[in-house]
Amino acid sequence: xxxxxxxxxxxxICFSLMAISCSQEKKAKYVFYFIGDGMGFSHISLAEGxxxxxxxxxxxxxxxxxxxPVMGMATSYSANRYIxxxxxxxxxxxxxxxxxxxxxxxxxxxxxLTSIAYKIHNAGFPVGITTSVTIDHATPASFYxxxxxxxxxxxxxxxxxxxxxxxxGGGGFYGAKDKREQEKSLYDIASEAGYEFAYGxxxxxxxxxxxxxxxxxxxxxxxxxxxxxxxERVEGDLTLPQVVESAIEFLNNEKGFFLMVEGGKIDxxxxxxxxxxxxxxxxDFDQAIALAYEFYKQHPDxxxxxxxxxxxxxxxxxxxxxxxxxxxxxxxxxAESKVEGSSDVSNYMEGISxxxxxxxxxxxxxxxxxxxxxxxxxxxxxxxxxxxxxxxxTDVPKKICExxxxxx
Numbered sequence: 001x002x003x004x005x006x007x008x009x010x011x012x013i014c015f016s017l018m019a020i021s022c023s024q025e026k027k028a029k030y031v032f033y034f035i036g037d038g039m040g041f042s043h044i045s046l047a048e049g050x051x052x053x054x055x056x057x058x059x060x061x062x063x064x065x066x067x068x069p070v071m072g073m074a075t076s077y078s079a080n081r082y083i084x085x086x087x088x089x090x091x092x093x094x095x096x097x098x099x100x101x102x103x104x105x106x107x108x109x110x111x112x113l114t115s116i117a118y119k120i121h122n123a124g125f126p127v128g129i130t131t132s133v134t135i136d137h138a139t140p141a142s143f144y145x146x147x148x149x150x151x152x153x154x155x156x157x158x159x160x161x162x163x164x165x166x167x168x169g170g171g172g173f174y175g176a177k178d179k180r181e182q183e184k185s186l187y188d189i190a191s192e193a194g195y196e197f198a199y200g201x202x203x204x205x206x207x208x209x210x211x212x213x214x215x216x217x218x219x220x221x222x223x224x225x226x227x228x229x230x231x232e233r234v235e236g237d238l239t240l241p242q243v244v245e246s247a248i249e250f251l252n253n254e255k256g257f258f259l260m261v262e263g264g265k266i267d268x269x270x271x272x273x274x275x276x277x278x279x280x281x282x283x284d285f286d287q288a289i290a291l292a293y294e295f296y297k298q299h300p301d302x303x304x305x306x307x308x309x310x311x312x313x314x315x316x317x318x319x320x321x322x323x324x325x326x327x328x329x330x331x332x333x334x335a336e337s338k339v340e341g342s343s344d345v346s347n348y349m350e351g352i353s354x355x356x357x358x359x360x361x362x363x364x365x366x367x368x369x370x371x372x373x374x375x376x377x378x379x380x381x382x383x384x385x386x387x388x389x390x391x392x393x394t395d396v397p398k399k400i401c402e403x404x405x406x407x408x
Contacts, residue, residue, distance in 0.1 A: 027405040028304035028382035029125070029256030032292040034065070035093060035139055036285050037086060038267030040312030041376055046275075046328075046363070047282040049318065053328040063283075064290040065307045070384045072377040074393045076311045079108050083372040086267070087150035089310035090142030092393040096408065104138060104156070105146035116397040116408070117143040117258065121165060123406045126257045128167035128247040132240045132281075133226040133264030134174040135160065135215075139310060143260055154178035157186045160215075161193035167250050168195075169216035169243040170262075171226035190215060199223055200238060204246050214250055216243060229265060230280035231334045244288040248295055256302070258404075261288060270314035273365040275358045278316065280334050296381055304382050304403050308396060309375035315366030326362040 036043070044066055051061035078088035079098040087104040091097065094115040100108045107113060121127045131140040136157040138150050145159040153175035160168060173186045187197065196211035198204035200219035208214065217223045218238045228237050244261055251257035263285030269277030289307060296303040318326050358365060377396065379387040383403025387396070401408040 026301050026382055028302060028403040030252075030295065030299055030303040031120075031256075031258045031400060031404060032289075032295075032303075032305045033258070033260045033400060034263070034285070034289055034292070034305070034307040035090075035260070036263045036266050036282070036307070036309045037133075037139055038270045038311060038313030038370070039263065039282060039285070039309040039375070040316070040371070040373060042316045042318060043266060043270070043278060043282050043312070044376065045318055046316060047279050047286070049326070050279045050328045050331060051283075053331075063286040064293055065286060065305075065378050068305070068307070068378040068380040068384075070379040070388050072379075072388050072391060073374040074308060074377050074391050074396060075374050076309075076393050077372065083370050084311050085150075085370070086138035086310055087142065089393060090139040093139075093308070093310060093396055094142040096394045096397045098394060102150055103148055104150040105142055106148055110148045112146040115143045116401055116406075117165065117260065118163075119401060119408065120258045120404060120406050121163075123404070124255060125404070125406075126167070126251045126253065126255070127163075127165040128169070128251050128257065128259040129165060130168070130240075130243045130247055130260065131170040131262035131264050132243075132284075133262070133268070134171040134224070135168050135217075136173055136175050137171070137226075137264060139262045139264065140168075140170070140260070154180045154186070158189055160186075161190040161195065164213075166212070166257075167214050167216075167247050167259075169214075169247055170238075170240070171264075172217045172222075172224040174224065176224045200236065201242055201246065208246070208250055211250075216246055226265065226268075229269065229277055230284050231276060233334075240284055241288045241291060244291050248291065256404075259292075261292075263288070267313045270316065271368055273314055273355060273358060273368055275361055275363050276331050276334075278314070279328075279331060293380070300381065302382060304384060304400070305380050306384075306387060306396065306400060307376075307378040308393070310393070312371045312373050312375060314368070315364075315371045317364035317366070320359070320362040320364035323362075328361055328363075330357060330360045 048060035078084040080100040085101040088101045091099045095113040129140050136153045141156045144163040145156040157173045157175035195213045195215050197215050198207050266281040386399045398408050
């Protein structure tokens with residue numbers, strides 16, 4: 001009897017210690033959510049193969065995020081199509097719910113959904129939404145807007161002002177090209193809601209210490225455009241790594257923060273089957289992630305970085321035709337390789353081809369649209385183990401909330 005009681009007592013003590021240990025486990029308070037628009041497994045291998053080729057070796061030179069200790073995959077279908085569009089996939093990644101292609105932040109019957117950005121913000125965390133394309137495009141908009149039509153850019157951009165989120169950055173308002181802009185400027189709407197606009201890095205540096213809420217766009221005539229492709233940048237152009245660095249600086253505080261970053265032009269280059277553009281945009285996305293990783297190394301027990309994609313674009317293959325070979329030596333540096341796709345939202349879907357370079361490199365493309373394959377998930381930091389293995393894209397935001405201790 002004594003042995004039995006002793007055993008029960010020991011078991012109770014062990015259980016109590018385990019419960020205390022679990023309760024004391026640190027939650028993620030600094031969370032980076034990177035979404036490579038259109039970035040499939042092959043896009044990553046393509047970028048890594050390019051780096052290896054430039055180093056004169058056969059194989060892959062790993063990217064920053066492809067070395068994260070946790071790796072998984074996510075299915076990406078929408079509510080009404082096996083092949084998703086960006087707004088349906090963005091909605092899944094932002095809200096944890098499926099919707100039909102063409103819809104954004106709403107259910108298939110147009111009921112409004114709440115993104116994790118709002119849930120995290122309501123829990124007291126500052127929030128940043130950033131992208132390399134226009135801020136009212138599908139993926140970033142999924143985190144702050146609700147619309148039955150992803151193409152209603154003006155109405156979507158109006159909702160940025162009412163979000164209350166502390167930081168927005170990247171390309172400007174595509175909705176500013178709407179005729180309604182003449183009646184009420186989107187810039188005025190956001191300014192009246194307390195947002196300070198900074199056009200370019202220099203202006204951001206002068207305003208960041210006094211602004212409570214910030215919007216960082218490009219300067220001058222480019223303010224309503226997406227960020228330039230890597231191969232088309234000129235001195236003074238805003239870059240995605242600069243936007244991420246600025247967002248970290250603006251949001252960082254003892255409470256923590258949530259930052260969503262979209263590498264949107266990976267998708268646009270792949271829509272055009274542009275080999276050089278796809279490689280350079282993926283590498284640029286990785287450079288932005290590397291900045292978050294440097295932050296993680298300073299706060300390893302309190303930081304979570306999740307990298308995924310909304311879908312794959314282009315059906316890219318490393319190898320084309322007969323033979324076991326591809327040659328990325330034909331891809332020159334960004335300064336020498338001009339992207340042939342258009343930076344205009346209305347034109348990039350026309351599928352402007354850069355096929356000659358792909359033929360020379362023996363890289364294949366199966367479509368100028370999206371494909372239905374699973375997409376990668378990489379993670380590091382607090383709670384990252386939850387992202388290993390197979391999952392649906394709707395699971396990702398739920399796991400982020402769980403890692404932060406925020407009710408989903």
